[in-house]
Amino acid sequence: MCWRHEDVRVRQRQLEQWFVRVTKYADELLDSLNDQKGGWPDRVITMQRNWIGRSKGAEVDFKIDGEADKTIRIFTTRIDTIYGASSLILAPEHALIAELIECGKASDELKTFVEQQSAIEAADRMAEGKEKLGVFTGMYAINPFNQAKLPIWTANFVLTSYGTGAIMAVPAHDERDFEFSSKYGLPIPRVIVANDFKGDANEPLTEAFTPKDDKCTVINSGEWSGKPVPEAIAAMTAHAEANGFGTSQTNFKIRDWGISRQRAWGTPIPFVHCAKCGIVPVPEDQLPVALPKDLDFASKGAPLAEHEGFVNVTCPTCGAAARRDTDTMDTFVDSSWYYFRYVDPKNEKLPFDPAIAAYWTPVDQYIGGIEHAVLHLIYTRLWTKIMRDLGLLTFGEPVKKLLTQGMVTLASYRCATHDWIYPTEVIDGKCKFCSQPPTVGRIEKMSKSKKNTVDPDEMIRIYGADTVRLFMLFAAPPEKDLEWSEAGAEGAARFLNRVWRIIYKWNDRVNFKFEIQNLEFTDAARALRRKTHQTIKRVTTDIAERMNFNTAVAAMMELTNELYAFDATVKDAATDADKFAVKEAIEALVKLLAPFTPHIAEELWASLGRDEVVVSSRWPAYDAELAKADELEIPVQINGKMAAKVIVAAEISDDDLKAAVLADAKVQAKLADKQIVKTIVVPKRLVNLVVK
RNA sequence: GCGAAAGUGGCGGAACUGGUAGACGCGCUAGACUUAGGAUCUAGUGCCGCAAGGCGUGGGGGUUCGAGUCCCCCCUUUCGCACCA
Numbered sequence: 012m013c014w015r016h017e018d019v020r021v022r023q024r025q026l027e028q029w030f031v032r033v034t035k036y037a038d039e040l041l042d043s044l045n046d047q048k049g050g051w052p053d054r055v056i057t058m059q060r061n062w063i064g065r066s067k068g069a070e071v072d073f074k075i076d077g078e079a080d081k082t083i084r085i086f087t088t089r090i091d092t093i094y095g096a097s098s099l100i101l102a103p104e105h106a107l108i109a110e111l112i113e114c115g116k117a118s119d120e121l122k123t124f125v126e127q128q129s130a131i132e133a134a135d136r137m138a139e140g141k142e143k144l145g146v147f148t149g150m151y152a153i154n155p156f157n158q159a160k161l162p163i164w165t166a167n168f169v170l171t172s173y174g175t176g177a178i179m180a181v182p183a184h185d186e187r188d189f190e191f192s193s194k195y196g197l198p199i200p201r202v203i204v205a206n207d208f209k210g211d212a213n214e215p216l217t218e219a220f221t222p223k224d225d226k227c228t229v230i231n232s233g234e235w236s237g238k239p240v241p242e243a244i245a246a247m248t249a250h251a252e253a254n255g256f257g258t259s260q261t262n263f264k265i266r267d268w269g270i271s272r273q274r275a276w277g278t279p280i281p282f283v284h285c286a287k288c289g290i291v292p293v294p295e296d297q298l299p300v301a302l303p304k305d306l307d308f309a310s311k312g313a314p315l316a317e318h319e320g321f322v323n324v325t326c327p328t329c330g331a332a333a334r335r336d337t338d339t340m341d342t343f344v345d346s347s348w349y350y351f352r353y354v355d356p357k358n359e360k361l362p363f364d365p366a367i368a369a370y371w372t373p374v375d376q377y378i379g380g381i382e383h384a385v386l387h388l389i390y391t392r393l394w395t396k397i398m399r400d401l402g403l404l405t406f407g408e409p410v411k412k413l414l415t416q417g418m419v420t421l422a423s424y425r426c427a428t429h430d431w432i433y434p435t436e437v438i439d440g441k442c443k444f445c446s447q448p449p450t451v452g453r454i455e456k457m458s459k460s461k462k463n464t465v466d467p468d469e470m471i472r473i474y475g476a477d478t479v480r481l482f483m484l485f486a487a488p489p490e491k492d493l494e495w496s497e498a499g500a501e502g503a504a505r506f507l508n509r510v511w512r513i514i515y516k517w518n519d520r521v522n523f524k525f526e527i528q529n530l531e532f533t534d535a536a537r538a539l540r541r542k543t544h545q546t547i548k549r550v551t552t553d554i555a556e557r558m559n560f561n562t563a564v565a566a567m568m569e570l571t572n573e574l575y576a577f578d579a580t581v582k583d584a585a586t587d588a589d590k591f592a593v594k595e596a597i598e599a600l601v602k603l604l605a606p607f608t609p610h611i612a613e614e615l616w617a618s619l620g621r622d623e624v625v626v627s628s629r630w631p632a633y634d635a636e637l638a639k640a641d642e643l644e645i646p647v648q649i650n651g652k653m654a655a656k657v658i659v660a661a662e663i664s665d666d667d668l669k670a671a672v673l674a675d676a677k678v679q680a681k682l683a684d685k686q687i688v689k690t691i692v693v694p695k696r697l698v699n700l701v702v703k
Numbered sequence: 704g705c706g707a708a709a710g711u712g713g714c715g716g717a718a719c720u721g722g723u724a725g726a727c728g729c730g731c732u733a734g735a736c737u738u739a740g741g742a743u744c745u746a747g748u749g750c751c752g753c754a755a756g757g758c759g760u761g762g763g764g765g766u767u768c769g770a771g772u773c774c775c776c777c778c779u780u781u782c783g784c785a786c787c788a
Contacts, residue, residue, distance in 0.1 A: 054707045054783075061706070061784055068788080087788060100788095141786065173787045180788090186704085187786055264787055381782080485728070486715060492781095494715070502728050512743090552719090562717065565727035572727090579745085646723040651769040653723065691768050697722045701768050 028271035029280055029338060033389075036396050037263045040389065041065050043408060050412040052490070055384045062385040064264025069248045070175060071257040073099055076151035076160055083107065083152055083163070086174030086262060089184060089223065090251065091243035094232035095202035096179040097192060099152045100145065100164045102171035103128040111148060121146050121165070128167055143168050143191045155256040156247070157233060166191060174262055182219065189219040202231050203240065268390065270341040275306055275314040277339030285326035285333040294327050300335075313337060346387055347394035350374060350409075365403050377410040378489075380418070388413070414558060417492035419483075423452035423463035431462040454494055465495050477608035478504045484560040484607055506568055507611055510604070513574050514597050518618050520585060521594035530588040537641075539577045543596040544638035546570040547631045550603045560607070567603055570596060599631045647672050648699040654681050665692045672698045 033040075041063045044056050068088035075081040083099055101108055103125045111117045112125065124146040145166030152161050161179075168187060169178055182192035182199040192199055201212050206226050225239040235243050251257025271280065279300040281293040293300055303321045310317040316337040326333040348362065354371040355363035373395075379387070388410075395409040426432050426442040426449040436443045457464045470479050482503035487493045532540065546566050553563035574596055581589050597619070605612035605625045616625040640661050645668065647655040655677040659668060669692055672678055682702065689701040 052708090057707055058783055064784095064787065066787070085788085089788080143786080168786045168788095170787065178788050185788065187788070190786095262787075384783080482728095488716085491716095496715070496729075498729055499715070506728080508743095557719075559717095559719095561715095562727080565717075568727055575744085644723080648722085648769070651722095651767090656723070689768065691722090693722055693769095697769090699722080699768055 026271070028269050029336075029340075031268040031270055031393070031397075033265055033268045033393055034263055036393055037063055037065065037265055038261075039396060039407070040265075040392060043392075046408055047410075047413075051410075052413065052415055055381070055388065055413060055415060058384045059389055062265060062389065065261060066263075067259070067261050069251060069257050070260045071155065071179070071251055073152035073155060073161070073179070075163075076153055081107075083177050084175045085177045085179050086260060087179055089181065089244070090247045090257070091229055091232075091235070091238075091240055092181040092184045092202050093154065093156050093179065093247065094159075094229075094235075095181040095183050095200050096154060096159075096161060097182060097198045097200065098162050098164050098180045100166045100169050100178050100180050100191070101148070102169040102176040103165050103167065104171040105165065105176045108148065108165055111150075116149070118146075118149060121148060125165065141168075143187070143194060145191060145195060155251070155254070162197070164195075172266075173264070183216055184219055184221055186219045186221065189216070200231065202229060203227050204230055206239075265389075268341075268343075268393075270344055271338040272341055273313045273316075273337075274339060275302070275308070277342060278344060279315070280336045280338045280340060282336040283324055283326060283333045284336060285329065285331060287331060288326055288328040288333075290336075291326055291328050291333070297327075302339075315339065343387060343390045344394075347391045348398065351398070351404075362398075362403065365405075368403065369405055372404070373406055373408060374410045376412045376414065378414045378416055381415045384415070414490060416489045417487065418456045419495050420454050420492045421457055421463040421465065421495045422454045423461040424449040425452060426450075431460070433462045434465070456492075457495075470500065474500050474504050475610070477611045478507060481507065481564065481608050485564040486561065488559055488561055506571065507608060509575070510571055510600065511611070511615065513571065513578060514601070514615050514618065516578065517590075517593050517597060518620075521590050521597060521619075530591055531586075532588045532592065533586075535577055535580045536589050536592040539573055539592045539596055540637050541640065542570055542573040543592075543599050544633040544635075547599050547603065547633035548635075548638055551630070551633070554606070563603075564607065567600060567607075570600055574600075601625060602628060602631050643695055645672070645695075646697050647675070647678055648697065649678075649681055649702060651699060654678065654700075661695070663695065665694055668692060668695075668698060672700070 041060060044059055047056060066088055068086055069090045070084050070086050071090065071093065072082040072084050075083065083101070085099060087093070108117075108121075108125055112122055117125075124144070143166060145164045148163045148165060150163045152163050153159070154161055164180075168191065169176065178188075180188040180192060180197070181202075182188040182197065183201045184203055189199065191197075199216060201216065201220070203220060203222075204212055204227065205220075205222070206228055212230055223240055225241050227240045229235050229238050229240065229243045232243075235247060238246065248257065248259050252259070279302060281298060281300045283291045283293060285291055302315075303318050306314040306318055308314050315321060322335050322337060324333055324335050325331065351363050351368055351372060355361075355367045358364055391409055392407075395404060396407045398404045399407050421434060424432050424434060424437050424442075426445065427447055429442055429444050432442055432444075432449060437449060441447065442449050452461065452463070455461075455463065467479070474482075478500060482496075482500045483493060485503060486496065486499055546569065549566040550563045553559045553566065574593065577589075577593065577596075585593070601612050601615045601619070602625060605616075609626065612625050616628075621628075643659055643661050643663070645657050645659055646653060647657060655672075655675055657671050657675050657678075659671050663671070669690060678700075682700070685702040687700055687702050691697075691699040691701070693699075
């Protein structure tokens with residue numbers, strides 16, 4: 012039924028459509044996934060690999076008994092098990108079944124079965140409890156390897172759209188065949204055993220035995236008996252090829268990409284249909300084909316097809332009256348290469364200048380949701396390879412690094428009388444309409460139907476864009492889902508207020524030029540400077556190398572806390588050196604904050620009396636010397652357990668460190684009657700004493 | 704069923720190559736300031752215990768001087784694929 016008109020039944024129709032031959036690139040799409048390792052999340056690579064679904068096997072022809080000129084071609088990845096085949100099974104849509112029905116040889120049972128199955132759509136057929144159902148066709152096939160006579164069945168679990176739409180059932184070595192053959196009483200002969208198998212191979216199996224490796228051997232298979240499985244597969248495929256009844260074959264799950272759409276908005280497919288010349292491409296000088304601006308959307312059919320001026324053209328080849336193709340392309344076509352157009356958006360002649368694309372692309376860092384893992388991100392890889400083969404690009408992989416960001420989630424609430432209610436409608440744990448406590452659902456992707464949403468505009472109105480942004484960056488690493496939290500947003504606002512206050516407290520004192528060489532820093536001022544330079548370092552690497560914005564924000568919070576501590580220490584008696592240290596910290600903080608909270612950062616920068624804007628200022632550099640600690644707190648372990656801590660100079664040698672540890676009173680007390688067997692010194696990090 | 708990712712305080716999360724588990728924030732506790740504050744500042748906050756101390760990264764084994772991190776088995780959760788022969 013139509014989802015918009017409940018009384019309108021939807022029918023399937025055959026349409027002539029345009030396809031992109033993905034299968035031609037399937038091998039490369041799969042193999043070059045290996046180059047993406049490290050830059051792309053493993054799960055995206057795995058999802059694409061499964062989606063492409065390459066499987067190597069063989070096609071084998073079985074003659075039909077009594078009809079010498081007819082064969083059934085099956086696809087198998089396990090030709091080594093062909094002596095274990097006890098039936099052939101065809102998809103209900105298989106041509107041979109249709110033929111049987113047509114020439115009246117089909118039983119009533121078979122006819123009914125096929126009718127029933129074809130009434131159920133493929134997707135639903137799998138959903139129907141997956142019960143395997145089948146019917147014997149009355150025919151037999153001859154196994155080309157041993158001339159065994161096998162019954163031909165049809166069954167719902169054999170897919171018409173994969174392989175040849177026909178299989179050989181080897182119940183002993185395939186779970187599905189086992190289930191089916193057990194149900195219908197077909198024989199289950201074993202032809203594979205583990206190398207260390209000791210029992211009786213004629214004993215009935217309780218489940219299918221399916222390993223495919225050289226730890227298994229072929230048995231009961233004539234001249235092939237005794238061969239390891241991989242060897243048997245190769246040899247038996249070669250045998251089939253040599254005798255003309257088989258061939259090696261690779262199949263893919265991925266299908267060619269149907270790009271035709273019958274909607275008005277989209278890129279027109281640039282072909283013309285001519286009665287004499289057939290399908291003719293629109294000549295290059297007439298490209299691109301533009302959509303007409305005066306479409307009639309009230310017309311009955313597709314608006315483009317109804318538009319006479321668009322449809323009626325002359326054939327580019329013979330000049331006769333012809334008809335323009337009225338399909339438009341899938342929007343995935345556009346998203347497959349938009350970023351290449353970005354680098355040369357005004358080009359009138361080409362999609363983009365290859366030289367410009369060579370300079371700017373491939374994309375260094377791409378960000379998108381996981382929902383694009385197998386559609387957009389396969390299509391764009393495919394499109395890049397096609398453009399490479401057209402000479403537009405010099406590479407086949409468009410995206411070096413991929414980040415799949417998480418979604419914003421929230422718990423949902425359901426009231427017994429008011430159904431789903433918004434989080435804002437829960438007051439003190441009760442539904443605001445009826446004061447009943449609602450059921451708290453799981454934390455999940457925000458959705459309108461479950462009302463577990465927050466309105467971003469509303470949040471921005473309350474907290475400001477900077478705060479909302481900062482909270483989202485702080486709450487979790489970008490690839491993880493993020494639970495929206497109003498308390499968390501308030502925490503972000505509080506932090507920005509803290510930054511604002513401490514800067515405003517100091518900005519009139521630090522707003523002048525200092526002569527650094529004349530300054531004497533106190534320990535506290537040196538500590539603040541150290542924190543400043545450590546923070547610059549951390550934030551820089553967290554952004555640039557690790558993409559961990561949450562830890563970058565944490566580092567800036569630490570610097571702010573340090574500023575407050577310093578402020579409390581110096582009170583109003585700040586020396587020029589103190590002011591310099593604060594000025595250095597504030598400047599760094601504002602610059603580091605700018606990518607996270609651009610608006611407030613500009614305001615603060617202006618408050619420091621700067622003419623330039625912070626976005627065009629230079630990213631701060633850190634001084635490794637100043638970032639270095641001058642004292643270290645070294646943990647001391649005894650037999651690997653924490654025993655004490657010693658404070659030592661930063662540049663201590665291993666021997667001095669060991670001596671300092673042994674001189675420590677707490678360590679000595681714990682060592683009283685023990686003997687040190689071994690001492691492990693991790694330079695400047697840890698000392699572990701092994702004692703007995 | 705197959706495949707992937709993940710399990711760390713009351714909560715969100717830190718811990719980069721095996722080296723002080725719990726950074727930072729939320730929440731909570733106490734104090735200060737205040738007419739008041741859900742503002743702000745200061746201190747505390749993994750668990751058990753008065754303490755000394757003990758226990759702690761889903762559970763169980765292992766490797767190692769040392770394991771949240773590495774290896775094996777199991778459990779749970781989330782996601783993807785789901786009769787692809």
